[in-house]
Amino acid sequence: MSLPQQATVVEVGPRDGFQNEHDLVPTEQKIEIIDALSETGLRRIEATAFVHPKAIPQLADAAEVMAKIKRRQGVEYEALIPNARGMERAIQAGVDAVCLVVSASESHNMNNVRMSVADSLEGFRKVAEMAHQHGVKVTGGISTAFGCAIEGWVAPEKVVDMAQAFVSMGVQEISLADTAGMGDPALVTDVIQKVRKKTGDMPLRLHLHNTRGAGLANVFAGLTQGVTVFDGSICGLGGCPFSPGATGNIATADLVNMLESMRIDTGVDLPKLIDCERHVRAILARDLPGQVMKAGATPWAVTP
């Protein structure tokens, strides 16, 4: 078994986590949390999304968050973008990178952005062009890539087509998202292999929800296929409106703990990250799904 020696963890909690919080997280607290995350060795943080404030009021403070965080050298601050208006705002706010997301499931995309998949992709051509002109890196994000809460099975061929569309826009990376948490290691392996066949050495990134407990199993599947970029969400914040009570993203500390146990270098200071998670848990004052913040790190995940 040949595994990568290093991996990059993208912290998406400030976007994917906070947007799912019922009570708005105050802007000052978001900034404090992002600044604390910036000190843990994480190299990429999805700080917010530039979406319509009526669609996601939880992230209406995107510009203020971007303006007030301490931009630490060596950390990329990223944002999710649904359209050209969002891209304009993101450029103005000085983001380092954006993620353009479209769903592999027609019903899910319609539900999310009231557009067909084809229209979403067509709209993204201009958005990607805007990003290129301003030196902003672009991730092509494909949600429901391993199943959809509305449609169920999603054909891997559809994911491959969309990945090719993103490649033709000159994106720097393709993110495959298990939005519904229906992926399993065999399916994740299969989709990765099919996408690779058509997109060559385009870097892949995995965004894996832990809705049915298989999040880290799917990370391991990705590692066996040479994927080295994985999303995590602090404390496992986030979720899916279709699965009330179920967990959302993989907790970042759980992800880093597994990778570092396996001697895959993430550059993250795990004890610092666990402190961050415990701090966020104290702020939100409720039980959260992250396991390692409760159990503590695996001893050999923290020794040099």
Place this chain on the structure above:
Amino acid sequence: MSLPQQATVVEVGPRDGFQNEHDLVPTEQKIEIIDALSETGLRRIEATAFVHPKAIPQLADAAEVMAKIKRRQGVEYEALIPNARGMERAIQAGVDAVCLVVSASESHNMNNVRMSVADSLEGFRKVAEMAHQHGVKVTGGISTAFGCAIEGWVAPEKVVDMAQAFVSMGVQEISLADTAGMGDPALVTDVIQKVRKKTGDMPLRLHLHNTRGAGLANVFAGLTQGVTVFDGSICGLGGCPFSPGATGNIATADLVNMLESMRIDTGVDLPKLIDCERHVRAILARDLPGQVMKAGATPWAVTP
């Protein structure tokens, strides 16, 4: 990637789960739950342990449980055994199989049974002999095989030596247990390969706690190595006294859901199993870690 086409799930909740419940589960409820589990297609159920009632009062009713459950044809009812006295009681109770457990960590074994690992193994020779004479199948169980909450790292060589000791007793199976939930897919793979090198085609079984979220990742690692027997605990019941607040075993429905999604046949009726888990959750009346009982099955894990 070559994966097995079928796998056997061993339900250990009635033993590993109930023994960790602070409030005793009434005997009648245990029997009702075991009987319901017997109807789901599970082929192996660890129903109880024959241990000293002062050591584990939660399982003091072992003989009564075994006497009163409906013994369904095709289901093996198993028990955990610490010593010859437990074996005598188990034989009297008519168990189909026993698991003899010793810890790969000296301090953990001392803590558990007040004996050195060598003394435990020596004592098990006679116990295994008793089992053979009565046609009772024997699993050699090695706990803390992937790390110990007291000692930390456990040398794989120690696990290999113990596995060889069990082989010499004529056991039918060796179970590697991640008691502390410190295993990761690379370590699990490494230990399996090292044990296999010295024990040949002795069937292996994995008992993987989800303490740090990597339970199903380690199942996938086992599958890639051809392991086909995995423990699960209904609702994810169980835990570890060293990790308060952390989860214990993999929830059986989460395990079956992942396997069936991957088209690995378990023989289990997943919707029935999920009903069982929801019933147990209602009885225990508190939040429990199982994910699939909350989110529902992956659609293609339940279609034929």
